[in-house]
Amino acid sequence: MPIFRIIFLCLITIPAFSQPGIPYIQNYTKNNYRAAGRNWAVTTNSGGDIYVGNSAGLLSFNGAEWQQFPLPENKMVRSAMCHDDNRIYTGSFEEFGFFERDVYGELHYISLSDSLDNFNFHNDEIWNIVAFKGKIYFRSFSSYFTYDGQQVRAYSLPFTMSFLTNIGDGAMYAHILDKGFYRFDGANFEILLTEDQLNHDVVVGVQPLGEKELLLFTAQNGVFVYNGHSCIPWENELNDLLKQTVINRTIMTKDSVYVIGTITDGIYAVDKKGRLEWKINVTRGLANNTVLSLACDMDDNIWAALDDGLSYIRNNSRLRFVNTFGRPVGYVYSAALQNNYLYQATNQGVFYSKGKDWESNIELIDNLAGQAWDLSIIDGQLLCGHNEGTFLITGEKAEKISEIKGGTSIRKGIIHGQEILLQSTYTYLVIYKKAPDGKWKFSHIVNDFMHPIRSIEIDNQGNVWAKHFYKGLYCIKLSSDLKDVENIRFIESLDPTQKNKTIYLFKLRGRIVCSNDQHFYTFDDLTDKIEPFDYLNEHFPGKKDVRHVVAVNDDTYWMVHSNEFVLVEFKDKKISVLQRIPFSFLYNALPDKDENILPVSENEFIFCMNNGIAIWDNNLNIYISDRNKRMKLEKIETLNNKKEIRLLPLFSKEDLPEVKYTFNDFIFHVSYPAFSGEEVRYAFRLDPLDKEWAEPSLQPVKEYGRLYPGKYTLYIKTIDNLGNELDSIQYPFRVNPPFYASLIAIILYCLLAIGCLFFIYFQMRRHVLKKQLKIKQEHEELRKKESEQQEREIMRLQNEKLEADLTFKSKELAGSTMSIIKKNEILAEIKKELTEQKEKLAAQYPNKYYEKLMKMIDSNLSSEDDWLVFQSNFDRIHENFFRSLKSHYPDLTSTDLKFCAYLRLNLNTKEIANLMNISVKGVEVGRYRLRKKLGLASDMSLVDFMIGLK
Numbered sequence: 001m002p003i004f005r006i007i008f009l010c011l012i013t014i015p016a017f018s019q020p021g022i023p024y025i026q027n028y029t030k031n032n033y034r035a036a037g038r039n040w041a042v043t044t045n046s047g048g049d050i051y052v053g054n055s056a057g058l059l060s061f062n063g064a065e066w067q068q069f070p071l072p073e074n075k076m077v078r079s080a081m082c083h084d085d086n087r088i089y090t091g092s093f094e095e096f097g098f099f100e101r102d103v104y105g106e107l108h109y110i111s112l113s114d115s116l117d118n119f120n121f122h123n124d125e126i127w128n129i130v131a132f133k134g135k136i137y138f139r140s141f142s143s144y145f146t147y148d149g150q151q152v153r154a155y156s157l158p159f160t161m162s163f164l165t166n167i168g169d170g171a172m173y174a175h176i177l178d179k180g181f182y183r184f185d186g187a188n189f190e191i192l193l194t195e196d197q198l199n200h201d202v203v204v205g206v207q208p209l210g211e212k213e214l215l216l217f218t219a220q221n222g223v224f225v226y227n228g229h230s231c232i233p234w235e236n237e238l239n240d241l242l243k244q245t246v247i248n249r250t251i252m253t254k255d256s257v258y259v260i261g262t263i264t265d266g267i268y269a270v271d272k273k274g275r276l277e278w279k280i281n282v283t284r285g286l287a288n289n290t291v292l293s294l295a296c297d298m299d300d301n302i303w304a305a306l307d308d309g310l311s312y313i314r315n316n317s318r319l320r321f322v323n324t325f326g327r328p329v330g331y332v333y334s335a336a337l338q339n340n341y342l343y344q345a346t347n348q349g350v351f352y353s354k355g356k357d358w359e360s361n362i363e364l365i366d367n368l369a370g371q372a373w374d375l376s377i378i379d380g381q382l383l384c385g386h387n388e389g390t391f392l393i394t395g396e397k398a399e400k401i402s403e404i405k406g407g408t409s410i411r412k413g414i415i416h417g418q419e420i421l422l423q424s425t426y427t428y429l430v431i432y433k434k435a436p437d438g439k440w441k442f443s444h445i446v447n448d449f450m451h452p453i454r455s456i457e458i459d460n461q462g463n464v465w466a467k468h469f470y471k472g473l474y475c476i477k478l479s480s481d482l483k484d485v486e487n488i489r490f491i492e493s494l495d496p497t498q499k500n501k502t503i504y505l506f507k508l509r510g511r512i513v514c515s516n517d518q519h520f521y522t523f524d525d526l527t528d529k530i531e532p533f534d535y536l537n538e539h540f541p542g543k544k545d546v547r548h549v550v551a552v553n554d555d556t557y558w559m560v561h562s563n564e565f566v567l568v569e570f571k572d573k574k575i576s577v578l579q580r581i582p583f584s585f586l587y588n589a590l591p592d593k594d595e596n597i598l599p600v601s602e603n604e605f606i607f608c609m610n611n612g613i614a615i616w617d618n619n620l621n622i623y624i625s626d627r628n629k630r631m632k633l634e635k636i637e638t639l640n641n642k643k644e645i646r647l648l649p650l651f652s653k654e655d656l657p658e659v660k661y662t663f664n665d666f667i668f669h670v671s672y673p674a675f676s677g678e679e680v681r682y683a684f685r686l687d688p689l690d691k692e693w694a695e696p697s698l699q700p701v702k703e704y705g706r707l708y709p710g711k712y713t714l715y716i717k718t719i720d721n722l723g724n725e726l727d728s729i730q731y732p733f734r735v736n737p738p739f740y741a742s743l744i745a746i747i748l749y750c751l752l753a754i755g756c757l758f759f760i761y762f763q764m765r766r767h768v769l770k771k772q773l774k775i776k777q778e779h780e781e782l783r784k785k786e787s788e789q790q791e792r793e794i795m796r797l798q799n800e801k802l803e804a805d806l807t808f809k810s811k812e813l814a815g816s817t818m819s820i821i822k823k824n825e826i827l828a829e830i831k832k833e834l835t836e837q838k839e840k841l842a843a844q845y846p847n848k849y850y851e852k853l854m855k856m857i858d859s860n861l862s863s864e865d866d867w868l869v870f871q872s873n874f875d876r877i878h879e880n881f882f883r884s885l886k887s888h889y890p891d892l893t894s895t896d897l898k899f900c901a902y903l904r905l906n907l908n909t910k911e912i913a914n915l916m917n918i919s920v921k922g923v924e925v926g927r928y929r930l931r932k933k934l935g936l937a938s939d940m941s942l943v944d945f946m947i948g949l950k
Contacts, residue, residue: 020342020358021320021615022278024585026312027287033059033066036076039305041128041293045082048298048629048673052305053077058090058099060107062634062671063680064700069099069107081129081136089136091126096138096145104647105635112138112145112152119154130166132186137172139164146186165206167214175203181216181226193231198224205250207258209272217250217260236274251294251302253315255623259302261291267304269315280313284323284359287311300623301675312675318620319585322358323612329362331591332608334375337600338382343393344613345372350384352396359612365398367391373408375598378421381440383410390423390430392439402442404430406452413458416480424453424466431482446478448485457507459523465512467505473514475523491530494521506549508536508557509570517545517562539575541723542566550597558597558605564721565597565607580721581607582679586614631672631718631727634700638663648733656711661738666704672718672727679721687713709737823860824914831857858917874901884949891933899930904946 030037033052041053052059057070058077071077071092079091088099088107097111124140131137138145141160146153163175164184172184173192181193181203198218205217209225216224216231222243223234233239246263253259257277260268266281266289280286290307297303300316322342334345342353350368353361367388374385375393382393385407391398406426413422421432421440429446452469459465464476477487493501494516504515512523513533520533520540537544548560552567556578559566567579583590589610596608603618636648640662648657659666674680681696686704689712694702696719712735717728739745831854838850874881881904882897892900895916902912909923916923931942 021322022280022284022359023317024314024319024321024587025280025285026314027285028310028312029287030309033061033068033310035059035068037308038076039292039310040076040078041080042295042303042305042310043080043082043088044295044297044303045085045088046298047085047632048675049082049085049671050295050297050303050675051080051082051088052310053080053090053293058088058107063674064671065634065669067107069109071095071109072111078125079128079138081131083131083136089129089138091129091138091140093125094121094123096126096129103649103651105633105650106647112147115152116145116154128164130164130172132166132172135186137164137186163203167206167208169208173203173206173214177202193226197231204247205260207250207252215258217247219246219248222247234274238268238270238274238276242268248291249294251296253296253302253623254300254625255316255621257315259294259296259315261294261304263290265289267291267294267302267313278320297675298625298629298673299675300625314675316622318617318622319581319614320617320620321609321612321614322353327362328611331594331610332613333373333591333594334596335598335606335608335613336375336377336382337604337606338377339395341395342613343375343382344608345375345384345386347371350375350386350391350393350398354396363396365393365396367400368393368398371406373406374410376410378410378412378440379434379438383421383440385410385423385425390442401440402430402432404428404442404445408453409455411456411458413462415458415462415464415478415482418482420482422456422458422464424456426452429453429456429464429466429476444483446476446485447483449474449476449488455505457505457512459507459512460510461525463512463523465505465523467503471501473503473505494530495519504547506546507551508549509554513549515544515546520544520546536575539573541568541575541577547593548596550599552599552602552605556602558599560595560597565595577722580679581616582721584679629673629727631670631716631729633716633729633731634669634671636669636731637667639665639667656732656734658734658736661709661736661741664705664707664735666707668702668704668714668716668731670700670702670716670729672700680726681719681721683717683719685715687715693717707735709735709741820915824917827857827860828914874905878904881949889933892930895926896930896933899926900946903927903930903943904949906943906947 033054035057036055038055039052039059040055043051045051048063050061052061053076054068055076057068057074058080060067060069071090072095075092075095077090077092081089083089083098086101090097090099090109094113095111096113097109099107099109101107121140122142124143126138126140128139129136130139134148136147138147139161141162143154143156144161144164145155159179160177161174162177164172165174166172172186174182174184174189176182176189178195180191180195181198183190183192193216198216199221201218201221203216204219207215207217209215212228214226215234216226218224220243221233222239224231225234242260242262245265247260248263249261251259256272258270258272260270262268266279266284266286268279269277271277282289286304286306287309288306288311291304292307293305295303302313302315304311304313329344329351330346330348332344332346336343340354342358344351348364349370350365350372351362352365353359353363355361368384368386368391371387372384374383376383376385383401384391384393384398387406389400389405390402390407390410392401402423404423404425404427407430408424408426410421410423410432413420415422419434420443423430423432427450429449431443431446432440433443435441451466451474453466453474454469455467457465462478464474464478466474466476468474471492473491475489475491476485478484479486491503494503494514498516500516500518502516504517506513506515513536514521514530520536521530522533522536523529524531543561545562546559547562550558550560552558555571556567556569559568563583565581566577569576569578583595586607586609591608591610598606598608600606600615605616607614607616633650636650638646638648638659644663646663648659668684670682672680672682679698681698682700682702683693683696684690684702685693689704689707702714702716711732713730713732715728715730718726720726736742834850834853834857838845881901885892885897885900898916899912902915907915909920909927913920913923918926927942934942934945936942936945
């Protein structure tokens with residue numbers, strides 16, 4: 001039968017027998033991994049990473065982040081196989097090769113089919129990949145290809161090979177359509193079973209059964225046992241059920257459970273005796289019924305590639321889920337296991353399931369429809385607190401033993417020496433006493449107390465502690481006949497100094513303990529008060545938001561927190577956490593603030609959920625891997641101011657990976673293969689920047705910005721939900737300084753500094769020389785100034801001498817001029833007197849004497865000699881006076897020059913007349929004529945002009 005007819009064959013599915021409980025299922029859709037819906041293959045490596053062959057390419061998942069890697073031409077990945085931690089082989093349509101990680105952690109595709117020259121693929125697709133004796137085998141229907149790490153070889157087949165596998169027994173097994181089942185040694189095919197022996201069906205899976213037998217899984221005819229010579233059907237009830245579906249893939253877990261993926265009805269898990277461990281399909285939580293590939297990871301959990309989506313099945317766990325698939329029952333508030341019955345008290349009533357098929361065969365107990373709060377097994381009797389009263393349940397029947405409605409909790413205790421059951425309800429406290437036949441019977445209600453109580457406890461003194469549904473806590477002391485309230489105390493808040501009035505009530509190692517989400521409190525018998533419980537507050541590991549406590553034994557307790565169940569052991573004054581179960585383990589499907597856990601035994605516990613329960617069974621064997629999970633660096637990004645990204649190598653042959661200073665923003669991506677539901681936290685410390693470890697975070701990413709140049713080492717550790725360190729790694733690296741702070745720059749700085757020193761030296765030397773020169777020049781100038789000063793002093797003295805001489809000469813000139821004037825005046829008077837005598841004497845005075853005297857007088861009046869003497873003295877005193885006059889007024893005559901000289905001396909008219917031997921009027925005429933030649937204005941004094949002339 002052609003294989004494509006098998007793949008699309010759909011059969012009618014009928015209900016299958018199953019044991020109670022299925023494992024946790026986590027479904028991933030295309031919205032989660034952001035690729036196509038259909039997944040053809042799934043494989044895991046030894047490091048725990050998951051790789052998925054998707055219609056859009058290869059997907060990788062490290063537990064925290066999905067990534068997609070396309071094939072050439074965006075072909076789908078039909079098959080995938082991890083051969084080691086670093087290489088993932090893939091097959092597609094006329095294409096096969098492998099993805100390999102580089103030193104930066106990036107996956108890159110290398111095609112092997114490209115190395116085949118002129119090979120005709122015949123529209124082949126690579127359906128699966130097998131590793132065998134150092135070679136990788138890529139199978140299509142009409143060919144197979146081998147790769148030994150160096151060379152690719154192609155082999156065409158004259159038949160259709162629909163199946164190829166290696167189960168590790170030294171041979172490969174193949175199914176050839178229309179021929180049968182074969183052993184294949186890598187070169188030759190040896191027939192083992194014919195088509196007739198397999199009822200003309202196709203073998204789709206081979207798994208070992210014991211040392212000498214094999215299980216052959218066929219598509220439509222179930223499972224056969226092959227003993228080396230012949231095969232017979234695997235005789236069990238499950239095999240008959242498998243014949244009614246279409247088997248497509250099989251794997252065997254490490255604890256020898258066969259996991260069978262079908263085309264039409266999800267996944268079956270079967271032990272070696274053919275007993276069904278569990279079955280899941282769409283009805284029971286699987287994302288899709290068509291299973292295209294299966295893989296078992298390092299924790300022995302199962303990954304299923306589906307026609308639409310991907311599912312993770314936590315098979316290797318002590319936790320199993322019993323969901324009421326037959327009918328919705330609502331929130332389960334309490335549950336009980338008794339005499340092969342599972343009872344569930346819900347907001348819709350009390351339901352029971354009988355036998356092993358708890359999920360399908362679920363029924364409502366008659367008369368117990370409506371809100372049921374509590375199921376308690378006391379002295380072998382199952383008591384139910386219900387809206388309609390309290391009932392004793394036996395098998396499938398319920399007998400009402402109290403008409404008081406709304407029983408919320410019930411406790412067995414001794415008060416005033418009497419063994420009783422005390423029950424809280426919506427209204428009253430109810431007392432039950434044991435009848436002679438050993439059954440508990442309603443006795444009475446407690447008078448004078450009418451409050452809605454959610455839970456109660458009885459302490460060692462016989463005091464009753466009652467937690468109100470909505471507010472506060474009551475401490476009640478009953479009368480000796482237990483009918484009345486003798487004393488009552490109301491506690492509104494555990495800490496009056498705070499506004500928080502939350503109170504949770506429980507009993508711990510015989511003591512009444514309360515919590516307000518922040519601290520523990522206890523009742524102190526000595527002080528008769530609620531006091532802080534110092535021991536518990538100081539030694540309790542983790543948060544103190546305990547809502548409910550359930551005793552396993554005297555030393556071990558389950559504690560219900562706001563987001564997890566914690567199993568705690570009190571031993572040798574130490575408090576140790578034995579187990580943590582986050583609400584996420586239970587799909588977060590828990591009644592709000594009414595989360596409940598019920599011990600079935602010291603090793604079995606029931607968690608109440610929505611529409612079902614979960615069972616924790618410590619008796620279940622789980623696989624303990626011999627390989628330690630390892631944390632690893634996935635990618636290291638460095639960024640600059642422009643948000644450009646460069647990757648750092650995850651490992652380096654050099655001493656330290658180095659980063660440019662401009663790319664000094666870092667993003668470290670790490671991963672830890674935590675698929676089993678454990679809550680892994682990551683703590684980081686960057687030495688020497690961080691002195692302490694950062695607070696552990698669920699985020700596997702850490703950013704550091706603007707790191708200064710220097711050497712760093714990043715330390716990373718993973719911590720589980722119990723606080724244990726799982727693994728740690730470190731990564732050293734160096735941020736190089738900018739060029740201005742690099743070694744070359746420092747050398748250049750040194751050279752520049754030396755150059756600057758030389759420059760400064762020469763500049764200083766030049767400055768000193770210049771200063772010295774300046775000082776020398778200043779000295780020279782000083783000497784020069786001193787010399788000039790001396791010269792000026794000499795000149796001053798000379799000038800003073802000259803001035804004295806000039807003054808003397810001026811006095812001489814004035815004296816000589818006055819002498820001449822005086823002489824001329826005397827001569828003029830003598831001449832006048834002589835003229836008068838001549839006139840008187842007339843002829844008596846001889847003419848020759850008269851004329852002789854007159855001639856002598858006239859020769860001495862203004863003689864030329866006098867003028868020359870005057871002119872000589874005048875020139876000494878008034879240097880260049882005549883030359884300046886002559887140059888400016890060339891028309892001046894010698895007489896004019898005389899006039900000018902006499903005017904400069906500021907002589908009056910009469911004096912000038914005497915000097916020049918002319919009349920006064922002649923002087924006036926001369927002055928007038930001179931003014932005209934000089935061009936003086938009428939208002940300008942001629943004397944002032946001559947005196948001011950330079």
